[in-house]
Amino acid sequence: MENVGVKEVILAVVTLDGKQPASGVPVFYAKDEEERNKIALHLAKILSGMVHDLENGSYIIVRH
Template sequence: MDFGIKDSIIAIITLDRNMVSSSTIPVFYANTEEQQERIALLIAKITMGMVHDLENGSYVVVRH
């Protein structure tokens, strides 16, 4: 079984509306930091993933 990094990324949550959406990874756009954090935490709960702050206005939810 071959696992790449894109197989582990569940979602990207960002404040940056200029971020290009991916054809394989869902990108969620938030209006505020509070909304971004809430979306990330809910997606992580639902998918049993972990939230990582990329410190560039984006969070990524991954499954380890």
């Protein structure tokens, strides 16, 4: 599959939702949007992943 980008792995979840359980994937809890964006940016840089918005308060960091 060297031409197609379907090797996605969710590396981490960054969320505003305190009730989001941590299961399997590391979850980072942020207290507000600004902190969430900052954590997501750092994680994306560190993990060479991309930030995706689930539009429910959670960001996921995905490696493509």
